[in-house]
Amino acid sequence: MINRLRTTNSVILLMGLFLIAIIIAPFIAPFDPNQVNMANRLKPVSLEHFLGTDHLGRDVFSRILAGAQTTVGTSFLVLAISLLLGVPIGLVSGYIGGRLDRILMRVVDAFMAFPDYIAAIILSGLLGPGIFNLIFAIVMVKWVGYARLARSTVLTEKQKDYILIAKVNGVGSMNILRRHMIPHVLGNVMVLATLDAGKIILMIASLSYIGLGAQPPTPEWGAMLNEAKAFFYNAPHLMLIPGLAIMVIVLIFNLFGDYLRDYYDVKNQNGGR
Amino acid sequence: MSVLTISNLTIKHREETLVQNIRLSINEGDWLALVGESGSGKSVTSSSIGGLLPRELIISSGSIHLGGVNLSSLKEKEWRTYRGKAISYIFQDYQGAFTPFMSIGAQFDEMLKTHLNDSKQLRKSRALECLNNVNLPAERVYKSYPFQLSGGQLQRAAIAMATILKPKLLIADEPTTALDSITAAHVLQLLAEQQKQTNCAVLFITHDLRHVRKFANKMAVMRKGEIVESGMTTAVLKHPKHAYTKALIAAIPSLKQTKERLVTI
Numbered sequence: 001m002i003n004r005l006r007t008t009n010s011v012i013l014l015m016g017l018f019l020i021a022i023i024i025a026p027f028i029a030p031f032d033p034n035q036v037n038m039a040n041r042l043k044p045v046s047l048e049h050f051l052g053t054d055h056l057g058r059d060v061f062s063r064i065l066a067g068a069q070t071t072v073g074t075s076f077l078v079l080a081i082s083l084l085l086g087v088p089i090g091l092v093s094g095y096i097g098g099r100l101d102r103i104l105m106r107v108v109d110a111f112m113a114f115p116d117y118i119a120a121i122i123l124s125g126l127l128g129p130g131i132f133n134l135i136f137a138i139v140m141v142k143w144v145g146y147a148r149l150a151r152s153t154v155l156t157e158k159q160k161d162y163i164l165i166a167k168v169n170g171v172g173s174m175n176i177l178r179r180h181m182i183p184h185v186l187g188n189v190m191v192l193a194t195l196d197a198g199k200i201i202l203m204i205a206s207l208s209y210i211g212l213g214a215q216p217p218t219p220e221w222g223a224m225l226n227e228a229k230a231f232f233y234n235a236p237h238l239m240l241i242p243g244l245a246i247m248v249i250v251l252i253f254n255l256f257g258d259y260l261r262d263y264y265d266v267k268n269q270n271g272g273r
Numbered sequence: 274m275s276v277l278t279i280s281n282l283t284i285k286h287r288e289e290t291l292v293q294n295i296r297l298s299i300n301e302g303d304w305l306a307l308v309g310e311s312g313s314g315k316s317v318t319s320s321s322i323g324g325l326l327p328r329e330l331i332i333s334s335g336s337i338h339l340g341g342v343n344l345s346s347l348k349e350k351e352w353r354t355y356r357g358k359a360i361s362y363i364f365q366d367y368q369g370a371f372t373p374f375m376s377i378g379a380q381f382d383e384m385l386k387t388h389l390n391d392s393k394q395l396r397k398s399r400a401l402e403c404l405n406n407v408n409l410p411a412e413r414v415y416k417s418y419p420f421q422l423s424g425g426q427l428q429r430a431a432i433a434m435a436t437i438l439k440p441k442l443l444i445a446d447e448p449t450t451a452l453d454s455i456t457a458a459h460v461l462q463l464l465a466e467q468q469k470q471t472n473c474a475v476l477f478i479t480h481d482l483r484h485v486r487k488f489a490n491k492m493a494v495m496r497k498g499e500i501v502e503s504g505m506t507t508a509v510l511k512h513p514k515h516a517y518t519k520a521l522i523a524a525i526p527s528l529k530q531t532k533e534r535l536v537t538i
Binding site for chain 1: 323325328352353354355356357358360361362364366369370371372373374375380383384387388431434
């Protein structure tokens with residue numbers, strides 16, 4: 001089935017559906033995700049509460065919808081900041097080269113030397129729990145990948161005759177970068193970013209699960225998993241549902257990333273592998 | 274009047290000398306062919322004229338003068354006013370001559386905008402006129418992207434772009450190597466016409482002595498980083514002095530006698 005998902009346009013459809021769901025989430029949520037109702041706690045799946053209620057009697061379906069906004073919104077924010085930080089640094093580093101390039105790339109190497117989860121845990125642990133510290137920590141481990149990719153694309157492009165010709169035509173460096181290079185770089189970077197989106201969602205959920213990210217009562221899938229673990233025997237759906245949500249969303253993003261990669265891969269137009 | 278004068282140019286990569294004691298001078302309206310085997314330093318010499326040498330290659334002595342300006346002392350910012358306007362290039366790889374995701378017109382426009390203060394309409398009409406001059410369907414090519422044109426069309430568009438600002442010196446680095454021989458002849462014919470119109474000097478780098486005989490009035494032969502012989506094309510081809518030049522000319526297969534094996538240089 002996964003292969004069929006990949007080859008058809010259903011990936012785009014799923015992605016589109018999901019994005020729409022995120023945007024309209026507050027309007028279709030049947031309850032306030034933070035509304036506590038102790039008389040109605042740990043209820044199983046029912047018609048009134050599609051996905052049951054949690055240990056404080058909050059509607060799980062509404063919390064999942066709101067959590068999608070937190071989790072996915074945060075991951076988009078992380079991606080955007082990483083791109084804005086990494087891509088310009090990579091561009092400049094690759095295009096100017098020389099000593100500046102060596103210095104910047106040693107900094108990147110230093111960041112890359114740490115396994116990303118460990119670095120993110122240490123950083124957000126040092127800064128203290130909270131969603132903004134979490135964003136900062138993940139950006140710190142993620143921007144280097146984009147800097148590297150942007151740099152390597154620039155290095156390949158720099159060899160091409162059309163860049164040389166733009167140069168011999170007297171076009172300035174800024175214009176060469178902006179008009180002749182960035183479109184190439186962005187294509188590659190977008191593919192990496194979509195493939196990364198799934199990993200970042202997973203990372204945010206993981207860090208929230210161990211208590212470093214979103215704090216209660218913010219609805220966030222990882223944090224929901226964390227809160228639910230005490231009630232696993234009585235209400236297993238409290239853990240299953242956010243877990244499944246994370247799995248599905250990461251799967252969608254990965255498939256979408258694969259699709260984009262194949263789409264941009266000129267050598268592999270048939271999509272065969 | 275001499276457009277380009279290269280005197281005693283030596284280019285090094287660390288300890289290794291790539292090009293030694295080059296002396297060249299090209300006059301207005303001249304077509305100078307630089308011939309020689311691969312690795313003889315032809316392209317290094319031509320890149321050094323436009324200041325396009327990779328960082329690792331250093332001009333260790335000598336100078337390059339264009340008009341009255343010493344090019345080898347120019348700073349990166351000063352270069353910009355000379356590149357495209359005073360010196361322009363045509364390269365071998367026509368497919369790589371234009372940025373793939375920009376239309377030909379946009380690239381003409383960008384170049385004109387860099388050097389002139391013309392209005393948008395004027396820039397466009399200049400570009401169209403220039404494309405017309407090289408026998409291209411101007412309107413269509415102006416709107417096209419590089420992949421929509423054939424090799425010959427692209428190379429002609431590249432010539433149009435290189436000559437649009439009427440440079441004093443046009444450097445053609447093996448412009449026809451990647452084209453088939455009929456298209457190559459057309460392209461060179463066009464280049465010759467453009468040269469007549471603008472009266473620019475052409476530095477023509479090639480492997481093909483037939484083209485040299487047909488188009489160039491002067492030639493210089495390079496080997497192992499040095500110019501071994503130079504002079505008027507007819508004189509050099511008829512009475513080669515240096516052993517290497519003799520060997521080069523002897524290596525041209527003759528149409529009349531086909532029995533002998535080709536000479537190896």
